[in-house]
Amino acid sequence: MQRIVVLGGGESGCGSAVLARVKGFDVFLSDRGSIAPKYRELLEKWDIPYEEGRHTAGKILSADKVVKSPGIPDKAPMVKAVRERGIPVISEIEFAGAYTSARTICITGSNGKTTTTTLTYEILRQAGVNVGLAGNIGESFALAVATGNYDWYVIELSSFQLDGCYDFRADIGVLMNITPDHLDRYDYELQNYVDSKFRILRNQRPEDRFIYCADDPLTLGNLPKHPLGMQTLPFSVKTCDGCAAMLADGVIRAEVAGKRVEIPVAELKIKGTHNTYNAMAASLAALSAGVGPDAICRTLRAFEGVEHRLEKCGEIDGVTYVNDSKATNVDSVWYALESMTRPVVWIAGGTDKGNDYARLYELAEAKVKTLVCMGVDNGKLLKAFDGRIGKIVDTHSLDEAMAAARRNAGTGDVVLLSPACASFDLFKNYEDRGRQFKEWVAAAQR
Known part of the structure; x- marks a missing residue:
C-alpha cells in the first residue's frame, strides 16, 4: 500500500x-x-x-x-x-486533480481572484450547473473531491498552490493580473512570482481556454514566453477589440463562440474598475462553460461581492466604515483607493511582503486625509508616506487603530481598512483581521 x-x-x-x-x-x-x-x-x-x-x-x-x-x-x-x-512533493490541487473527471475553471491572479471565483461559481450555480467551489476559498479541492460529486469545479488558485502542480490541467484557466506580491516567498525576484502565476497554462490542450487581462503589462510582457496552443480570450476596459470589452456607451460586452453578454456597467452592484474586470472575466468563464447570456446577466445584476473586499459594515456619526482586509498587497489597495469618492481615513499595515508603496503615492495624496498605521513594526509604512499625507498615526493594535481612526474621521468621511500587508503580526489571518474590524464597528454602533 x-x-x-x-x-x-x-x-x-x-x-x-x-x-x-x-x-x-x-x-x-x-x-x-x-x-x-x-x-x-x-x-x-x-x-x-x-x-x-x-x-x-x-x-x-x-x-x-x-x-x-x-x-x-x-x-x-x-x-x-x-x-x-x-x-515527490506535490500540492493538494495536484493530488486531488488525479481523482476527479469533473471539468475545472481555475482562477488565479494577484488581485480580484476571490471575487471573480465567487461570482463565476454563483453564475454557474444559479444557472443550475452541478458545480462546486474550492481551492483557496471555501473548502479544499481535495475534500470536495473526496466527499462530493460535481460536474464542474470553480477553483481559486494561489501561486503557492500552482507551484506544486505538474500534471494538473485547467479546462478553463483565468489569469486576472500580476502585480508584485509574496516576494518574500520568491527570493524577492518578481520574475519567479510571475512564472508561478503562468503555471495556470500548464498542460492546456487546443480545446481548452485561457482568459487573461489585455490591460495588464506583466501578463502581456510574459505571454510570448509561453506556447498558447489553447483558445485565448482577452478582456479589457481600455480597448473595444477583446473578447470582453467596455464599449463607449458604458456597456460591458463579452462574447464566446457566438454567444454574447451585454450589460451596462451601471447595473452591476459591485462598483469600481476592478469589479468591471472581475465581471468580464467571470462572464467569459461562464460562457466558456456553456452558461447562457441571460443567466449570466441575472447574476451580474444581483451579486453583491465577497466578505472582506470593500465591504461596507456600518456608519458611526456620519462616517462610513469599509472592511477591505483582503487587500494584502499594494495593487489591491490601489483599486480600493481609486474607488473612493469621499475623504479617507486609511488603516494600513501588518507584515510587509516586500511592498513598494510608490504606486499609491498619487492616490494617497489626493484622497487620504489621515493614515493610521496598524502593526507591530510600521517603520517602512511611516517612512514611505511621511510628508505625503497630512497626518499619520502610529498604532500597534486594532483597538488603538480604531480609536485613532474615529478621532480623525469627520462626517462624510470613510474609514477604510485596506492594509496592503499580511495580517500575521497581530491576527490569525486576513479574515480574523476583517471580522475584528467589523465587530469593533458593530460594538461602537450600539
Missing part, C-alpha cells in the same frame, strides 16, 4: 488526508504547529493518524509521496529533507 504523508493540518492538508484515506492509501499527517479543533475532529472522524507540534522525520521520510500545504515554504527544513530523499 502506497504511503502518503501530508504536511500541514489546515484546510488544504486535512482535505488531502481525507482524500488519501478515501482512496485507500496509508496516510499520516504532520503539522509543526497546532491543529485547530475543527480539523482535529475531521482527522479523528476519518481515523487518520496525525501529529502536531513537531515533524517526526522517521514517520515522514518513509513516504512514497508528500502532499505539502501551500503555506509551507519550499525552504522549510523538513521539505528540504523530503526532497533530498527523492520523495
Whole structure:
C-alpha cells in the first residue's frame, strides 16, 4: 500500500488526508504547529493518524509521496529533507486533480481572484450547473473531491498552490493580473512570482481556454514566453477589440463562440474598475462553460461581492466604515483607493511582503486625509508616506487603530481598512483581521 504523508493540518492538508484515506492509501499527517479543533475532529472522524507540534522525520521520510500545504515554504527544513530523499512533493490541487473527471475553471491572479471565483461559481450555480467551489476559498479541492460529486469545479488558485502542480490541467484557466506580491516567498525576484502565476497554462490542450487581462503589462510582457496552443480570450476596459470589452456607451460586452453578454456597467452592484474586470472575466468563464447570456446577466445584476473586499459594515456619526482586509498587497489597495469618492481615513499595515508603496503615492495624496498605521513594526509604512499625507498615526493594535481612526474621521468621511500587508503580526489571518474590524464597528454602533 502506497504511503502518503501530508504536511500541514489546515484546510488544504486535512482535505488531502481525507482524500488519501478515501482512496485507500496509508496516510499520516504532520503539522509543526497546532491543529485547530475543527480539523482535529475531521482527522479523528476519518481515523487518520496525525501529529502536531513537531515533524517526526522517521514517520515522514518513509513516504512514497508528500502532499505539502501551500503555506509551507519550499525552504522549510523538513521539505528540504523530503526532497533530498527523492520523495515527490506535490500540492493538494495536484493530488486531488488525479481523482476527479469533473471539468475545472481555475482562477488565479494577484488581485480580484476571490471575487471573480465567487461570482463565476454563483453564475454557474444559479444557472443550475452541478458545480462546486474550492481551492483557496471555501473548502479544499481535495475534500470536495473526496466527499462530493460535481460536474464542474470553480477553483481559486494561489501561486503557492500552482507551484506544486505538474500534471494538473485547467479546462478553463483565468489569469486576472500580476502585480508584485509574496516576494518574500520568491527570493524577492518578481520574475519567479510571475512564472508561478503562468503555471495556470500548464498542460492546456487546443480545446481548452485561457482568459487573461489585455490591460495588464506583466501578463502581456510574459505571454510570448509561453506556447498558447489553447483558445485565448482577452478582456479589457481600455480597448473595444477583446473578447470582453467596455464599449463607449458604458456597456460591458463579452462574447464566446457566438454567444454574447451585454450589460451596462451601471447595473452591476459591485462598483469600481476592478469589479468591471472581475465581471468580464467571470462572464467569459461562464460562457466558456456553456452558461447562457441571460443567466449570466441575472447574476451580474444581483451579486453583491465577497466578505472582506470593500465591504461596507456600518456608519458611526456620519462616517462610513469599509472592511477591505483582503487587500494584502499594494495593487489591491490601489483599486480600493481609486474607488473612493469621499475623504479617507486609511488603516494600513501588518507584515510587509516586500511592498513598494510608490504606486499609491498619487492616490494617497489626493484622497487620504489621515493614515493610521496598524502593526507591530510600521517603520517602512511611516517612512514611505511621511510628508505625503497630512497626518499619520502610529498604532500597534486594532483597538488603538480604531480609536485613532474615529478621532480623525469627520462626517462624510470613510474609514477604510485596506492594509496592503499580511495580517500575521497581530491576527490569525486576513479574515480574523476583517471580522475584528467589523465587530469593533458593530460594538461602537450600539
